[in-house]
Amino acid sequence: MRLKILGFTTLMALLAACGGGNGGTNPPPASNTLSGTVRLGNKASSAQIASSGRLLTSDQEEFVPGEVIVRFKPSLSVQSVSSLSVGGVSLQRVRALGLESTGLYRASTDTAGTLRLVQGLRARGDVLWAQPNFIQRALKTPNDEFYPYQWHYPAINLPQAWDIEDGTSSPVTVAVVDTGVLVQHPDFAGKLLPGYDFITDPRQSNDGDGRDANADDPGDEPGGDSSYHGSHVAGTIAAATNNGTGTAGISWGAKIVPVRVLGVGGGTLADIADGMLWAAGVSVAGIPANPNPAQILNMSLGGKGRCADSPAYQDVINQLLAKGIIVVVAAGNSNEDAANFRPASCSGVITVGATEFQNARARYSNFGPRIDLMAPGGDVQADLNNDNFADGVLSEHRNDAKNDYDYVFYNGTSMAAPHVAGVIALMKSKKPALTGAEALDILRRTAHPLDGTACTGQGPDSHPGSDCGAGLIDAFAALQALDGGGGTNPNPDFTLSLSPNSLVIPPGSSANTTLTVTRSGGFSDSLSLSLKGAPNGVTGSLNPSGNSATLTLNVAASVKPGSYALTLEAAGGGKTKTASLSLAVGTSAAKPTLEGAYVIACFYLGNDCDQIKSRIIQVKGQTSGPYSFGDLAAGDYLLFGWKDLDGDKDVSAGDYLGAYVENGQIALVRPSKSGLNFALEEVQGTGMLLDQVQHALRSLRSR
Incomplete structure (x- = not known):
């Protein structure tokens, strides 16, 4: 794979225009300097290149300014670190989190300052990882107003499935990690187990206090007209059924543990992480133990950003998976690749996209290779079944204006995920020893694939059928497969992938x-x-x-x-x-030299390089040589280098690439500082470091 990053003419213009840098043995100016030695290292695998991690945070990723989640190395107790100092900024511990050696810290700073704090923390020898406290939001598109209107159940052959298992033979506990639930809604009578409110900030909680044992949903709109999103999700999974009123839930016997993590404006990852762990029965400091650990977690929430950039999410999910918990998540409602959303892109979760009344991908549903399954999410902009109601998913709600409990049609992948969680609850009721891997395998094998036409949904873009995972779930076929019957997908197929997909061999x-x-x-x-x-x-x-x-x-x-x-x-x-x-x-006869390699000092702005303050120089030497930048503006810099070995003006296999790192992470440095030594390693395949350097170099193009 070759990545075009900088044309030769542009690079020469940069070299002439930047100034302030010294190659070879010229002495550096007396102040505002960055200097060190760069060398040609040994051949590096693509895994080594990727291990340096990703520094840049998408401008669409929301987080709480000044709040950072830090996981220390196991030898250090978070209780012993009440405050931290990074680059002259003081952070105070807010509280320890449920993850081992992990705490939430807060400083008085803005968004850009928070990113600088994260990078400074990553450079510490006692820190395993650090990240912003990302904000996640409920994934739904709200609309307005019993079983005859739940078209989405026949769409997955649920009535036939109930003849095999209705969820009462061995009731399953499902945690709904969301906005809490309307505990007084008549359709939740006898269905709820004690939950917990994990929202720390009273302004976000909207109930007058912080964390407490009351998971009732007071609403996420202080003036009324709240979404009651968690109740809608919980109703699909396990509303009281066959009781002559309201709507039906998928599992008649399942119990719901409401875990409140979303309030006014969404919720923070620090609160969500603790809520997930508590739901699974993991001890969380300062919180009473959960007497009813869940077997399934439904997370109809998320936000922009890759799971790889949020280690807190993946660490928590790994703990849940190790305990045998099945985690079902919504893919997101942006009509984009689910790989760029979390927790949809996390490893080990079951990621669910949405279909509409015609069983095609809904116009809003995210798509892509990370989708595992599709389930009904509806479309409130249509009435294709001509029942005089919008083709959304019908479930529990509250009418704030009338101070009364009711039912509404919503659409979204938030509505699709609980269909999968509910069907897995039926499967696990029939077979209590069912594992997450087994459940996903059966659901995949029994799903109905969406072809290239159906997978486009109603959106403006055309996406191949493979972007909809295994297709639309079939509850009846899945339960049949538990007995060894059914389970033959009408479209068996396979795909190939190579890692790495390029090799350099002498x-x-x-x-x-x-x-x-x-x-x-x-x-x-x-x-x-x-x-x-x-x-x-x-x-x-x-x-x-x-x-x-x-x-x-x-x-x-x-x-x-x-x-x-x-x-x-x-x-x-x-x-x-x-x-x-x-x-x-390549040729093994002539070893490459450092001569002509470039070192770049990127003045870091938070997600880009400053067009004026950045500097670029060429260095001299055989396998190593000094570099120095002088008269630099005050601020944070990234240091990286590139040797265009084959002269094709691309970063490609065989070139040498590297960056200054501390403790395995690309580090930010400030003038004046010396001894900033790093190596350029031979590129094999691609990795996150290559992507990161490419992004930074591109930002210099217009200079």
Whole structure:
């Protein structure tokens, strides 16, 4: 893979215009300097490149200014760290969180200052990770006003499923991590277990205080007309059913543990994380133990941003998964790739997109490879079933104007996720030992795939059917599959992926890459693997293991240096799929030198490089050489370097790339400082560091 980052003419103009930098052995100015030594390192794997982490935070990611979540290394107790000082800014501990050695800290600073604090904390030797206290919001689109109107249940063959299991044989506990519930709503009579309100800020809580044992939902709009989002979600999972009133819930026997984490303006990740842990029965400091740990968590909430940039989320989810908890999350309502939303992009969760009345992807639903399943989310802008009501999902609500409990139609992936959580509750009621992996496998195998037309939904963009996961869930088929029947997806298929997808190998050497086979729709045929397009002198051996295979590529000493396009092919079940592999054969005779490498001092603005204050220089040397920047403006800088080894003016396989890091994280530094030494490592494949450097370099283009 080649990433165009900076044209040669532009780079030369930058070099001439920037000034203030000294290469080679010229002495640095007396003040406002950054200096060190850069060297050419050894060959680095793509995993090593990725391990440096991502520094930049999307401008669409919301967080509480001044609040940072910090996880210290296990040897340090968070109770022993009541305050921190980073770059002259003091942070005070607000409280310890449920995660081990993790605390919430607060400082008086703005958004940009918060990001600087995060980077400073990441550079500390006693810190495992640090992140902003991200804000998450309920994922729904509200609208207005019993079983005959719940079209979304027949859409997943739920009436037939109830004939097999209605959830009463072995009742399951489901935690709804949301806005709390309307505990006095008549359709929750006998359905609720004791919950907890985890909202810390009374202004956000809207009930006059902070955390307490009352998970009743006072509303998320102080003036009225609140969403009562958590009640709508909980009603789909387990509203009182077959009682002659209101709506039906999916699992007639399931119990709901309401966990209130969202209030006015949403909720913070610090509160959400503690609520998730408590719901699963994990001890949270200062909070009474949950006497009814959940077996399933429903999280119809989220926000913009990748889960990889929020280690708190993934750490909490990992703890839940280790306890056997099944976590179901909404994909998001932005008609975008779910990989850019959290917790939808977190590992181990079941990510759910939304369909509308015609069983196509809803116009708002996020999509992409991270989607596991689709479920009804509705569309309140349509009435395609001509029942004189909007085609939303009908569930519990409260009418603030009339001071009365009622039912409304909402749409969103928030409404789709509880359909999956409810069906899993039915499955687990029938088979209490059911695991999350087993549940997801069955739901995938029994789902109805959405083809390329259905997967476009009603939105303006066209997305292939694979962007809708395994397709629309089928409750009846899933319960049948628990007995060994059914479970044959009408569209069995598989895909291939390579990591890394490019290799740099000197003549007379070898390297490995891993081929992964992802099966869907119950595809179980054996596959025949082969390597295509290898030039003379290049051979490959494949060592299969389950759904993956290690390819060892051997390059004979006689192979001429150059770039070669290879293909890995897998055939079986009447299907053939390929994955491309880029091979660069280098020469082992002449070792590269540092001569001509660039070092860039990026004046960091929070998510970009300042167009005036940044500096770029060329360095001299064989394998190492000094660099120094002088007369720099006061502020935070990123330091990184690039050696365009093949002269193609792209960052590509075989080039050398690196950045100044501290404790495994790309660090921010301030003048004056010396000894900022770092290495440029050979690029193999791509990683987060490459993406980050690419972003920073692009910001210098217009100089």
